[in-house]
Amino acid sequence: MISRRLVLHFPLAIIDKPIICQMVKDYGITFNILKANIIPNKEGLLILEVSGKEKDVESALEYLNRLNVQIDPLAQDIKRNDEKCTHCGVCTVFCPTEALAIDRATMEVDYDAGKCIACEACVKVCPTQAIEVYF
Ligand code: SF4
Ligand code: SF4
The missing domain is CATH 3.30.70.260 (ACT domain)
Structure with missing residues (x-):
């Protein structure tokens, strides 16, 4: 099995x-x-x-x-490296669940791990490799 x-x-x-x-x-x-x-x-x-x-x-x-x-x-876990993230917003366009979304008050990109389905769409598009995948 x-x-x-x-x-x-x-x-x-x-x-x-x-x-x-x-x-x-x-x-x-x-x-x-x-x-x-x-x-x-x-x-x-x-x-x-x-x-x-x-x-x-x-x-x-x-x-x-x-x-x-x-x-x-399925990745076991997705984490954002806050030191690498430049809040460019690219990943928010590709995230299907809005786990990555722009906070309009601060214009920074928030990451809500509870909404993440580990599809890895953000990993492929992040220009600074700020999204880390743990298997
Ligand atoms: S694409 Fe990468 S650098 Fe840009 S906001 Fe998303 S995690 Fe941050
Ligand atoms: S892995 Fe998928 S669901 Fe999770 S933050 Fe990235 S794009 Fe959004």
């Missing part, structure tokens, strides 16, 4: 389809939803832990791939 913690990005065209139910039925895996979020007019995000025999989990992920679901491993 193995377990994988994953971030799934569902294209808009399939977010209303019972894909996870079908996956469980066809491949006999179990899952635990950690977080779910729909980004209007963009995509559905699902963070879950899947468990099962290794070959069944791999087959289930291939099934998702065939449906154009983007699969990323």
